[in-house]
Amino acid sequence: MRFIIQRDQLIDSIQHVMKAISSRVTIPILTGIKIEASSEGIKLTGSDSDISIESFIPKEENGMIHAEEITEGSVVVQAKYFPDIIRKLPLKAVEIVADTNFQVTIKSGGAEFHLNGQDATEYPQLPVLHTDNCITLKNAVLKDLIKQTVFAVSTVETRPILTGVNMKLEEGSLNFVATDSHRLASRKLPIELEKKQFDFNNVVIPGKSLSELNKIIEDNEDTITISVTENQILFQTKHLYFLSRLLDGNYPETSRLIPDQSKTVIYAKTKELLQAIDRASLLAKENRNNVVKLQTKENHQLEITSNTPEVGEVVEELSTDGIEGDELKISFSAKYVIDALRIIEEEKVKIEFTGAMRPFIIRPMENQHILQLILPVRTY
Amino acid sequence: MRFIIQRDQLIDSIQHVMKAISSRVTIPILTGIKIEASSEGIKLTGSDSDISIESFIPKEENGMIHAEEITEGSVVVQAKYFPDIIRKLPLKAVEIVADTNFQVTIKSGGAEFHLNGQDATEYPQLPVLHTDNCITLKNAVLKDLIKQTVFAVSTVETRPILTGVNMKLEEGSLNFVATDSHRLASRKLPIELEKKQFDFNNVVIPGKSLSELNKIIEDNEDTITISVTENQILFQTKHLYFLSRLLDGNYPETSRLIPDQSKTVIYAKTKELLQAIDRASLLAKENRNNVVKLQTKENHQLEITSNTPEVGEVVEELSTDGIEGDELKISFSAKYVIDALRIIEEEKVKIEFTGAMRPFIIRPMENQHILQLILPVRTY
Numbered sequence: 001m002r003f004i005i006q007r008d009q010l011i012d013s014i015q016h017v018m019k020a021i022s023s024r025v026t027i028p029i030l031t032g033i034k035i036e037a038s039s040e041g042i043k044l045t046g047s048d049s050d051i052s053i054e055s056f057i058p059k060e061e062n063g064m065i066h067a068e069e070i071t072e073g074s075v076v077v078q079a080k081y082f083p084d085i086i087r088k089l090p091l092k093a094v095e096i097v098a099d100t101n102f103q104v105t106i107k108s109g110g111a112e113f114h115l116n117g118q119d120a121t122e123y124p125q126l127p128v129l130h131t132d133n134c135i136t137l138k139n140a141v142l143k144d145l146i147k148q149t150v151f152a153v154s155t156v157e158t159r160p161i162l163t164g165v166n167m168k169l170e171e172g173s174l175n176f177v178a179t180d181s182h183r184l185a186s187r188k189l190p191i192e193l194e195k196k197q198f199d200f201n202n203v204v205i206p207g208k209s210l211s212e213l214n215k216i217i218e219d220n221e222d223t224i225t226i227s228v229t230e231n232q233i234l235f236q237t238k239h240l241y242f243l244s245r246l247l248d249g250n251y252p253e254t255s256r257l258i259p260d261q262s263k264t265v266i267y268a269k270t271k272e273l274l275q276a277i278d279r280a281s282l283l284a285k286e287n288r289n290n291v292v293k294l295q296t297k298e299n300h301q302l303e304i305t306s307n308t309p310e311v312g313e314v315v316e317e318l319s320t321d322g323i324e325g326d327e328l329k330i331s332f333s334a335k336y337v338i339d340a341l342r343i344i345e346e347e348k349v350k351i352e353f354t355g356a357m358r359p360f361i362i363r364p365m366e367n368q369h370i371l372q373l374i375l376p377v378r379t380y
Numbered sequence: 381m382r383f384i385i386q387r388d389q390l391i392d393s394i395q396h397v398m399k400a401i402s403s404r405v406t407i408p409i410l411t412g413i414k415i416e417a418s419s420e421g422i423k424l425t426g427s428d429s430d431i432s433i434e435s436f437i438p439k440e441e442n443g444m445i446h447a448e449e450i451t452e453g454s455v456v457v458q459a460k461y462f463p464d465i466i467r468k469l470p471l472k473a474v475e476i477v478a479d480t481n482f483q484v485t486i487k488s489g490g491a492e493f494h495l496n497g498q499d500a501t502e503y504p505q506l507p508v509l510h511t512d513n514c515i516t517l518k519n520a521v522l523k524d525l526i527k528q529t530v531f532a533v534s535t536v537e538t539r540p541i542l543t544g545v546n547m548k549l550e551e552g553s554l555n556f557v558a559t560d561s562h563r564l565a566s567r568k569l570p571i572e573l574e575k576k577q578f579d580f581n582n583v584v585i586p587g588k589s590l591s592e593l594n595k596i597i598e599d600n601e602d603t604i605t606i607s608v609t610e611n612q613i614l615f616q617t618k619h620l621y622f623l624s625r626l627l628d629g630n631y632p633e634t635s636r637l638i639p640d641q642s643k644t645v646i647y648a649k650t651k652e653l654l655q656a657i658d659r660a661s662l663l664a665k666e667n668r669n670n671v672v673k674l675q676t677k678e679n680h681q682l683e684i685t686s687n688t689p690e691v692g693e694v695v696e697e698l699s700t701d702g703i704e705g706d707e708l709k710i711s712f713s714a715k716y717v718i719d720a721l722r723i724i725e726e727e728k729v730k731i732e733f734t735g736a737m738r739p740f741i742i743r744p745m746e747n748q749h750i751l752q753l754i755l756p757v758r759t760y
Contacts, residue, residue, distance in 0.1 A: 312496050
């Protein structure tokens with residue numbers, strides 16, 4: 001294998017595939033990056049078994065030469081050293097050669113590296129997905145879906161299925177739902193599908209996979225194609241191939257958790273409410289989950305308080321845009337409400353309560369596609 | 381105590397005094413920030429016994445009102461909570477009140493915090509320095525002196541005196557010297573002093589104190605006054621008072637370590653040399669101290685190499701601006717040479733060797749006031 005490649009393109013690709021590489025893998029060769037040179041260009045692969053990422057650098061694109069003088073072949077290089085070496089090379093062009101003993105030579109200007117590589121045929125083959133179950137979204141739309149739900153997945157392994165985001169298609173919309181059983185985040189995306197083009201339910205994507213994917217895909221109008229099989233999901237852009245395993249098991253039915261009536265409704269400015277709760281939680285650091293109390297007052301006022309005897313107490317008075325229904329005293333995890341408010345870009349939110357011990361709902365005022373459900377904490 | 385203060389000024393002062401506050405102190409009250417309100421303004425103090433920092437916010441400055449409605453008094457607040465609270469307050473103006481039970485109330489807009497404070501009279505008194513031993517430098521000059529030497533202090537406590545920077549006055553110049561016994565960094569600053577104005581030697585300032593000071597003082601043309609007593613040093617700007625203990629013991633005489641002749645001299649471009657050594661050290665991560673080898677070649681060429689059998693090897697070829705004297709093969713810690721080259725702003729350096737086992741000297745070509753001495757490593 002031999003080729004000359006533009007360093008900047010190579011650095012981008014390395015950064016992408018490194019997102020899948022972990023030093024804690026059971027198959028030693030997976031601590032490396034697979035490099036494959038073909039007449040079309042250079043492909044890098046990284047994998048930790050759960051996530052596999054391929055990044056392709058075409059020989060030529062839009063009249064720009066990315067790679068040249070290609071002799072086909074492949075090799076696996078150590079991910080611990082390769083990225084730093086490429087990043088620090090002195091010139092824009094890099095020559096990479098692998099001999100039959102998997103010795104890799106990297107040359108740029110006066111710098112010459114010889115790295116012990118490994119046989120690429122020992123690298124696990126990525127499964128090839130055969131499916132018609134696919135859907136195409138804009139990058140920016142998928143990033144929103146991820147950002148608005150993935151924070152609510154469970155981080156503990158007691159119910160592994162909850163560490164994933166449930167993706168399902170129902171009634172003309174694509175829905176992402178995540179819950180850790182204390183709070184739930186849900187986002188609907190209305191889509192038009194041709195019949196039979198797409199059919200799946202109970203697809204549960206590991207939260208970690210979506211977080212890594214979100215870091216790689218650019219926030220733009222390009223499109224990404226999602227394909228699903230029984231146990232894997234593939235996200236594919238022009239030069240990127242992101243494969244993740246799906247979680248086993250049945251995702252719980254969450255729709256019945258969502259109350260369909262409310263006793264108290266609060267209308268508030270998203271940012272003001274977020275900041276008041278954030279401040280109220282400052283002294284609640286010591287107690288588990290940063291519990292704060294919220295109480296409705298006269299004249300559309302809210303009072304948010306917390307109290308840690310050894311430190312002190314906070315009282316936040318907040319003017320709302322309106323409070324309807326019963327008086328309310330409720331305690332909740334400041335962290336959960338802050339997480340929920342943070343992903344709401346709309347200026348105003350509506351919060352619906354059905355009593356101090358029942359879950360409450362946070363929604364942007366002018367967007368019915370986002371719903372956040374939070375369970376209160378018993379303190380009163 | 382009561383006053384209303386501009387939040388931004390208060391945040392700056394808090395950030396300064398926080399540099400001296402540690403959660404690992406033996407005197408519990410030192411985990412707090414002392415606040416003193418007087419008719420002139422507000423003074424904050426932080427201390428960990430080794431370093432004490434006072435930051436003063438004048439009531440009024442350049443026609444700007446920083447603090448008003450001041451009722452004199454003092455209190456100590458918990459440094460764990462106070463900075464976050466102030467930073468997150470909703471309005472620009474903050475009211476701070478302490479009652480006779482040291483209960484502190486912080487109000488801004490709809491936010492009201494009640495914090496348990498402590499009696500300021502229990503806070504250790506900072507010593508008042510009485511000395512005529514003082515010298516005034518520009519901030520930017522002092523920052524240079526610190527930056528060019530402090531990185532070479534010892535980080536291990538086997539010889540505590542080496543964890544400090546030796547400041548001395550000799551032959552019309554102020555000298556900063558630091559060494560960890562493997563390398564030495566020295567910076568001279570020619571100064572003119574009136575007779576008897578200033579007299580000291582064997583002043584050893586903890587490296588940590590200088591690093592913290594360097595973070596606080598701004599890189600500008602303002603001046604800073606340095607006063608020295610037997611066991612303390614004070615750095616004073618208009619509104620800042622930075623006091624550090626000095627290290628006990630005699631600083632070793634370092635001037636005799638510096639060779640006065642050389643057998644091989646290399647002239648090189650600072651940045652090129654730095655980058656080549658940095659790359660050569662990439663594969664030497666595993667061995668202690670990142671040892672690399674340097675060898676002079678024909679035609680003013682240098683070869684810098686490293687070799688870690690289980691990983692691979694690097695060969696860097698570098699054109700110099702000239703090599704004079706004997707051929708040379710030498711091994712050294714890449715880290716030490718990188719540290720030394722990094723603080724040199726001049727484009728070119730001169731490196732003087734007196735043999736493979738003798739310390740070598742790195743100096744900027746056009747600045748005789750910086751000298752870096754590095755001991756080689758025996759590998760050949």
